Amino acid sequence: MTYTEASAIPRDASTRARLTQRLHRFVTYLLLIGTSICFLIPFAWLVISSLKPNDQIFVFPPTWWPKPVEWSNYIQALTSQPFGRYALNSLLIALVNVIGNLVSNSFVAYGFARFRFPGRRLLFMLLLATMMVPSQVLLVPQFILFHDLGWIDTFLPLTVPSFFGSAFYVFLLRQFFMTIPIELEEAARIDGAGPLRIFFSVVLPLIRPALTAVAIFSFQGAWNDFLTPLIYLSDPSKFTLQLGLAQFQGSFHTDWNLIMAASVVVMLPMAIIFFVAQKYFVQGITMTGTKG
């Protein structure tokens, strides 16, 4: 009798819990799918436009289905310019940026997060302040600087600065470093580990999601950058993908269908990288249970 009585109560509670869970899951899926549709409609339009002949893109009222379906847009877009070379250039710049940013910014951010040194507050404010001056007025002085260094028409202005930290990523990583309980590092110090050891073995692994974010943003920033390559690169063999896309804009006539097709292709690597990077976006293992 106690057997059935006792088990009757937990069964009700667990059923209730399971129902709420199911409801919760249903609502979540609903929201996810609903929002996804919202976000995907414009992309559907992009892809559809990429399959239209140029004169059908700006019709009013707008049509949804291309007739005829111009798969040739993709072929024409990708062969009318050396997109293979552009892709290699973009890839090189992006990868170097990712490495440079990951390495330099984590060092600098940790320095600001954990160490007390004179002028720390001031220097951090200075760091933030560098983000507050609109880049348009720094363009010319920077160009002159790089010209004096002899770096014009090379990839150097587009890659080297990433090895010296960037205010955005430093600030971001600093915030994450500061959420790590100090006890972890103190414990490691008591065990005799030096700051570099603590940095690499204890602290960095804990902010893996943030580092992944930095890597993604860094890649994307370089991949989608239009203005800096435009200003610093002159030799067409060094052009990046974004410059290639812009070359579909002629003086009197723009091949929007080709821009659309090329854009879809240019976007794909970023989307794939982001998708693949998701597995690094997992909760840090040692975080649970440390702060009660």
Next chain:
Amino acid sequence: MKRSVKIASAIAGAAVLVALGIAIPTALNRPGAFASSKNTGSASTAAPVTITLGTWGGAQENQQLMQIIDKINQKYKGKFVIEDYNVPGGNYDQKLNTEFAAGTAPDIFYVDDSLAQTYASEGVLLDLTQYINEFKSKALVANPANYYPNTLVDVRYSGHYYALPWIAQPVVMYYNPKLFQQAHLPIPSPNWTWQDFMRDAKKLTNPSKGIYGYLQSNGWPPVEMYIWSYGGDIYNASKTKALLNTPADIKGLTLMADMVKEGVVPPLAKLANVDIEDLFRQGRVAMFAGGAADGNYDTNGFTAKIQQMPMGTTHATDLYIADLAINAHSKVPKEDLYLAYTALLDGIDHWKIVPPVKQYAANLQDIVVPGAPGNHTPSDRIQPILESLKYAKVIPVVKNMANYWNIMSNDIYQPLLLGQMTPQQAAQKAEQDLNANLK
């Protein structure tokens, strides 16, 4: 010590990457990514000099230009090599200005006509007097006397030439003969007036079918044309005063306002983000004022024809000019620069419609036009184009052109096309703002 080893290895890693950045491209047999490929141009007579050329234009256009450049490079092999540095997208001026600031502008470059005066006055363009004296007897393009005078208004400064135009495109009226026929209207004649135009436009407009007689958007066609066709002008001769609030100018503004009043143009809101010339090609707009080189050969169910713009009290139309100039601080020997400059102008004049040189314009039918029937401009278009070129005018250039367009948009186009102001009111406000902009 462990710490320094770690730091050293991090630095070494970065250095390896940089080295790879140099090695891989070199191995792939392209100019090294980390080494500049720009030759500063040696003055030695042995090796061929590199001449850098700054251009704008999309990929297709640029390929055509490359063919011209290749021919020039062949002809002058061993003497000089022209390298084309095309600027993608619409940011040519920004890049050129930045390069001026650093002193790295190309040796020869395209110049936006509205900036020619500014560049000339600030000393970044080479004074072409010596060039003209040397070459005017050797090449048609080197003698200003061979050019249509209206194409040279912006390339002269203090009595000297600082650039020469390579294209002079007048605006002409494209029309749809099929729609004219269906409305039992005679096709436009060379000296047709705005009254003829209005009469035609009203008959051609059929809102139920979504067909309009004409098209006027915020900025296109330029209202300046209408003003000029009534004998009006934007400024006085010395460009010290705006003349918008004068009877002739107001007539031009009224013309545009009447287009809206009579309903012969699509409502402005319907034109947001639409390719307006495409509306003509689709047969939704019967008449469209477009550049002579626009072509419109790929129309839907009819063959587009052109005529000169209608007259008010006189013939008038807009003119688009682009110039070629030499960098005043170029280190390339003048002799090579002059030869390259001449060759480029000559080559482009045989490519673009319409060449600003009278002798070349007279041979308009010989210029290859990919996409046109028979790859050449149809013979019935030659006459209207050449006639238009004789009286076409460039919109007057003042120091603050960006603000000029702003004023026109906010004070003229928007209020008149939306019926918010009378032409007189708009003229008054615009004249005030234009005068303020002249300071």
Next chain:
Amino acid sequence: MKHSSLAVREWLTGYLFISPWLIGFIVFTLGPLAASLYLSFTNYNLLQSPQFIGAQNYVQMVHDPNFWQALSVTFYYAIFAIPLDLAVALALAILLNQRVRYMPLFRTIFYLPAILPPVATSVLWNWILNPDYGILNAFLHALGLPQPQWLVTPQWTVPAYIVMSVWGVGTWMVIFLAGLQDVPQSLYEAAAIDGASIWGSFWNITLPMISPVLLFNLVQGVIGTFSYFTQAYIMGNGVGGSNAGVDNAGLFYALYLYIQGFAELHMGYASALAWVLFFIVLILTLLIFKGSALWVYYGGERD
């Protein structure tokens, strides 16, 4: 003043860690920053050397109606875009943090808008926001709501950009998502056992735990909205029509700055505009940091 060797060692290690930035700052940033500050006191048209004119640019600014217009447009945008975008980004991040199948796919879809090439976005948005045929108005029509004349009227220009900004929350969303990873699930479970509501656990667990990241997004939001440029520049490139929208309703500060510097070749004035903006943003940021002590919780507090 004697410092312990331990403290000195900490100083040195600290400097060592931030040395990449320090070096980079001195080599790449300090020069151009100082140059642009100097340029703000000059007349500079890029073609000739700058000419010193003292504080004239700053005086001219006060009397420049476009300056005030640009400030008001930018403030208008910032006041609405920042809270809206933060809220949406956080909501989406929480949504994306659920344990649901195919989550990587959903996350990628939500992030897609942020990776669209800039060239294509103007066409896309002009289509979405078209007053007559755009899907936004079609959607509003379906809901029986009024359909504003986006972008073609002054009053609906900045709102159009605010709508566009929601689209671009991908970056903030990812950062919030990264921050949410650090919130231990055990906290939520404990709270659920104690009978906390969804809102309660959000307010008392989620927000405090992600407050460092929230601070980051807030400060970046301020800096970003005040220097908002790319979208405004791309959208406005039309024949005759100005970048700045009808009646300058879309004259964002950075856009005005760009026009002054590169289109009208008043680079000195543009530099002055830039440094005025700098001060405004600096003051706002300092205020935010000062106030942050009240609501930001660093798990590894060591300040």
